[in-house]
Amino acid sequence: MARQILHELTRLGYVENIVFPCCSGRCKNCTFRCNSANFAFDKPAIAEVAETFIKEYEMEDRMEVMGGDYGRDPIGEEYDLIWASGTLNFVKNNMDSVLKKIYDALNPGGVFISFHDGLTHERTKPETMVLAWLPTVLMGNDFGFDQGFVADSMLRVGFKSVCSRTLDTLMGPMDLDIGRKAK
Numbered sequence: 001m002a003r004q005i006l007h008e009l010t011r012l013g014y015v016e017n018i019v020f021p022c023c024s025g026r027c028k029n030c031t032f033r034c035n036s037a038n039f040a041f042d043k044p045a046i047a048e049v050a051e052t053f054i055k056e057y058e059m060e061d062r063m064e065v066m067g068g069d070y071g072r073d074p075i076g077e078e079y080d081l082i083w084a085s086g087t088l089n090f091v092k093n094n095m096d097s098v099l100k101k102i103y104d105a106l107n108p109g110g111v112f113i114s115f116h117d118g119l120t121h122e123r124t125k126p127e128t129m130v131l132a133w134l135p136t137v138l139m140g141n142d143f144g145f146d147q148g149f150v151a152d153s154m155l156r157v158g159f160k161s162v163c164s165r166t167l168d169t170l171m172g173p174m175d176l177d178i179g180r181k182a183k
Contacts (some may be wrong), residue, residue, distance in 0.1 A: 041066045041075055057132075071098055077105050085115045088150060095150070100157040109183040111152065118147035118166065118175035128172030137178040147175060154179040 040050050040063065047067030054063045066076060071091040081100050091098045100111050117129040123146065124130060133144040151164045161178035166173050 002043075038062055039064045039066060039076060041068065041070060041078070043067065043069065043085045044147065055124060075101060075105050078107055079105055079110060080107055081111050081113070083115070086117075088114055088116055091174070092143055092149075095153045096156055099150075099153050103154075103157050103159060103179075103181060106181045108181060110181045112159070112179045112181075114175075114179075116150060116175055116177075117145055118149075118173070119144050120147050120148065125148045126173045133172075145175075149177075150175070151177045152168045158182075 034158075040047065040054075042050065044067030047065045050065050054060060054065065068075070068129055069181065070087075084102075088095065088098070099112075106112060117126075117133070119125070119129060123144065129144065133142070138142055147166075148164070151162045153163045154177060158181070162177060162179045162180040164175060165176045166175055
């Protein structure tokens with residue numbers, strides 16, 4: 001899936017040299033060396049687990065981990081690329097403020113990628129996503145996105161351009177929204 005998304009970034013002209021996130025330094029599964037610094041931001045408990053993998057794959061010189069809640073905490077600054085994969089649902093009610101924080105953290109010309117569900121047909125499709133969110137909806141928490149929800153928010157907070165498409169994945173159809181900050 002990462003290859004498919006990165007291919008799309010190249011096709012759109014957002015990136016020229018593709019660097020896979022796992023290749024921050026030299027790891028057991030990589031055949032080339034990356035020249036970029038990378039940051040992982042997640043809840044503190046997940047950040048601790050990420051640090052163990054970074055150490056195991058000897059990526060300490062290329063990876064930094066920050067723990068926090070991106071709905072409330074600072075996320076850093078001067079990034080060329082920020083990727084959110086299936087996590088924005090939990091800040092659905094504050095989407096514009098979180099995406100503004102992401103926008104502000106990007107360098108001029110920076111790219112934000114969101115990979116998430118997108119409900120269609122009056123929120124009845126794709127069936128896999130409707131069923132996946134059903135338990136939380138029954139508990140009174142609707143975290144599902146209508147298709148276009150994230151892209152619309154990206155435009156509202158200032159992204160120069162947004163490209164969206166739906167990708168077939170093992171989890172079912174997922175939406176890919178790619179936004180670019182003006183240079």
